[in-house]
Amino acid sequence: MTNGGELRRRSTPEETARRVLEAAAAEFVERGYDGAVISDIARRAGVSSGAIYPRWPHKNDLMLAAIEHLLEQLRPERRIEELGLGDLTLPELFQMWGASLLTSDSVRDVLGQVFGSARSNAAIQQRLQHFLDEQADEFCRLVEQAKDEGSCSPEHETAALALLIHSIGIGTHLLLSGGLSDRYVPSEKGWVALLAHVINGLAPPTDPNH
Amino acid sequence: MTNGGELRRRSTPEETARRVLEAAAAEFVERGYDGAVISDIARRAGVSSGAIYPRWPHKNDLMLAAIEHLLEQLRPERRIEELGLGDLTLPELFQMWGASLLTSDSVRDVLGQVFGSARSNAAIQQRLQHFLDEQADEFCRLVEQAKDEGSCSPEHETAALALLIHSIGIGTHLLLSGGLSDRYVPSEKGWVALLAHVINGLAPPTDPNH
Known part of the structure; x- marks a missing residue:
């Protein structure tokens, strides 16, 4: 339940961003664009939803960034x-x-x-x-x-x-x-x-x- | 507005079914499974929605039959x-x-x-x-x-x-x-x-x- 908690205390903003993108990418692959839920992504990344909104104000922004991240790896x-x-x-x-x-x-x-x-x-x-x-x-x-x-x-x-x-x-x-x-x-x-x-x-x- | 009206008067049930399936298939290709609407399919086929329900009681039945019809042609x-x-x-x-x-x-x-x-x-x-x-x-x-x-x-x-x-x-x-x-x-x-x-x-x- 404190998945990522220890890491979180010393994460840089870049590390946090990467973790959020990876969690969003995994959600996208499992549930699709429409099925992905921000609070689940936050839980998966071990951050609060409040840590996501400043950088990606809308679900659309986050999901597109996650798709970008996935495609880049391909x-x-x-x-x-x-x-x-x-x-x-x-x-x-x-x-x-x-x-x-x-x-x-x-x-x-x-x-x-x-x-x-x-x-x-x-x-x-x-x-x-x-x-x-x-x-x-x-x-x-x-x-x-x-x-x-x-x-x-x-x-x-x-x-x-x-x-x-x-x-x-x-x-x-x-x-x-x-x-x-x-x-x-x-x-x-x-x-x-x-x-x-x-x-x-x-x-x-x-x-x-x- | 009376698209298909003349044909309709002498259609056999098989012809009507084929016309409905083709309209449903076209809707599926244009709007996807979730976006397809029964009343639009009926209009496209030149029949009333009431002519669709006896054979395909749920949208799911009709859409699967339409996909079957499309795949058969491929x-x-x-x-x-x-x-x-x-x-x-x-x-x-x-x-x-x-x-x-x-x-x-x-x-x-x-x-x-x-x-x-x-x-x-x-x-x-x-x-x-x-x-x-x-x-x-x-x-x-x-x-x-x-x-x-x-x-x-x-x-x-x-x-x-x-x-x-x-x-x-x-x-x-x-x-x-x-x-x-x-x-x-x-x-x-x-x-x-x-x-x-x-x-x-x-x-x-x-x-x-x-």
Whole structure:
């Protein structure tokens, strides 16, 4: 019942703000935008409701900040950094990312909730658009880099390949969060082998005289 | 104001039911589950609210029937039949389907709305799961058929390939309904060429001596 109480006594305003955002994000994922309740968020963060209002006067302000906080954590560059994948080649990176699609439940719940809430809330819709565009931009950058490195043939349209990668990511998350039966979920081995086959097939044709 | 009035006088109960379901489906896509209003649905269908209640006593009954009606129209076999694509080879079929992903707005809106409403409504969630499983089953069947026909190598796990196709479909629809900027939407030519390249890369390796 005094959850966070000891921490609270020595928290800086930044720490408190971060704790409130994380509690709000968790409420959003569990209950959705409409179902989230400020007093529950305060309890979860171990602060009083009065500590929330000065910074986020309306529930709308707090929920949008929480969604921002969630989406920020989902950005591909950030995830790559956190997983320590910066030194891999792009085909290796793409395979690791593909494998993670079958397992990363938290992302799945966040995206399902954001897509759901965006239908009825213009501010969330705008934030979702911005997030999708940022991701698309990052995928385009990675495709261009793969072309420069020689692991992707320049014949493939960058936007087409970025959309393919992006749709596999979003689609897999939403299929699994939508409750696709286990019998239709492939083995990790079969899935990674297929993605590797597809990625390797994007490389420029090798010279048959070599 | 007498929209549908002439038709109404000679409608059979089946025709009336179909008109009500279509009006309810349109309301659902436009306003969502919570926003749909029975009297607006009745007006849209050109019937009185009293004509709706005997068959669907609660809004929940009508909305679930409307979602059922929408999802039924999205089933891949049905769409393939309607487009008259039954005689194409599977790789041709897959390319046509892929190209349609960039343009078929109505599907996109339906899916965005169903995924959104499923988060807060267990009956819709259950219906969505059933729909996703049916689609997965159909994709598995098509992949097996492609293996039998020799257009897909048996080395690829059927569930993996079905998930890849399924996620590209769901993902593309949701990215576009989520508002991805036009600058990240590929040309139809580039998109179809990439899908064709990926599909052709799934065929069994050809014997280099031929």
